[in-house]
Amino acid sequence: MTRIAFIGLGNMGAPMATNLVQAGHEVTVFDLSAEAVATLTQAGAAAADSAAAAARGAEIVITMLPAGHHVRQVYEGDDGLLAHLDSSTLAVDCSTIAPEEARAVAEQARQHSVPFVDAPVSGGVGGAKAGTLTFICGGESEAVERARPVLDDMGKAVFHAGPGGAGQVGKMCNNMLLGVLMIGTSEALNMAEANGLDPAVLSEIMKESSGNNWALQVYNPYPGVMEKAPASNGYQPGFMAELMAKDLGLAMHMAVNSGTATPMGALARSLYTTHAAQGNGKRDFSSILQFLKGGEL
Numbered sequence: 001m002t003r004i005a006f007i008g009l010g011n012m013g014a015p016m017a018t019n020l021v022q023a024g025h026e027v028t029v030f031d032l033s034a035e036a037v038a039t040l041t042q043a044g045a046a047a048a049d050s051a052a053a054a055a056r057g058a059e060i061v062i063t064m065l066p067a068g069h070h071v072r073q074v075y076e077g078d079d080g081l082l083a084h085l086d087s088s089t090l091a092v093d094c095s096t097i098a099p100e101e102a103r104a105v106a107e108q109a110r111q112h113s114v115p116f117v118d119a120p121v122s123g124g125v126g127g128a129k130a131g132t133l134t135f136i137c138g139g140e141s142e143a144v145e146r147a148r149p150v151l152d153d154m155g156k157a158v159f160h161a162g163p164g165g166a167g168q169v170g171k172m173c174n175n176m177l178l179g180v181l182m183i184g185t186s187e188a189l190n191m192a193e194a195n196g197l198d199p200a201v202l203s204e205i206m207k208e209s210s211g212n213n214w215a216l217q218v219y220n221p222y223p224g225v226m227e228k229a230p231a232s233n234g235y236q237p238g239f240m241a242e243l244m245a246k247d248l249g250l251a252m253h254m255a256v257n258s259g260t261a262t263p264m265g266a267l268a269r270s271l272y273t274t275h276a277a278q279g280n281g282k283r284d285f286s287s288i289l290q291f292l293k294g295g296e297l
């Protein structure tokens, strides 16, 4: 049993924290949304009225927040988490943020003698609920090993990618590929339908063919093909289009800084950003299929 503080109980954080409660840990939670906190107290967690209060006495603090500025706000500053912690607490940020922001928070943590790991995840809400996430960690080996048993209770794989920020580099590369894959899969399914081939039939064909990919296996973007996918549930997230646009923005920043050619990633960023700007930011990112159709959602 580990005393864990969990901050950020959204689409991902809520099921992750629930799995920690179910694994027998003592979990104290905080979120700006009282509704999100109530869901976790019903699941058996204790509630705190601030991030710092949740972290008091915790062996591990886990954060799962939307973007870099939320993470910096929660950790840094006079009233941030780091001002209240010392080396007895390990801080693990599972949010997807820019590698340089993760390194900046890690440096602040070092100045407070707080071990810090960036540990963004892959696997989506389905993986968070099932406890089958993949954690991509950056930080000192000792800190990653200290986090591993708790991460194992929420996931199926824990990778130590390298030093601070390396987890976010790995995550950005993966999500750029995912963004491109979802658009390519949507294009193929749309084209099938326009030519008289049932998208459900094509999905089965492609799963056994060279076009097989994660979107086809667990996250089909065509409504009605996969019962539990967001597409069959009015594109309720899941993973919001605005978060995919954010991740692709971070990936493009990385590409420019490293002089890497990523024309498909750049196009994907442009398409998700336009889709989000047209009022679809809070919908699941697989609704990009409807954007390609040019239709109303």
Ligand code: NAD
Pocket: 007, 008, 009, 010, 011, 012, 013, 030, 031, 032, 033, 036, 051, 064, 065, 066, 067, 070, 073, 074, 094, 095, 096, 097, 121, 122, 123, 124, 125, 238, 239, 240, 243, 247
């Ligand atoms: P979300 O918007 O559903 O949840 C974020 C939660 O953080 C919300 O409940 C919000 O109230 C809370 N929050 C914001 N600021 C806070 C603060 N200062 N203090 C306490 N709580 C605060 O987002 P999500 O989908 O759960 O994603 C979280 C992170 O995980 C993002 O960085 C995202 O890119 C990444 N991610 C998401 C998925 C996915 O499928 N949804 C998959 C992998 C990674």
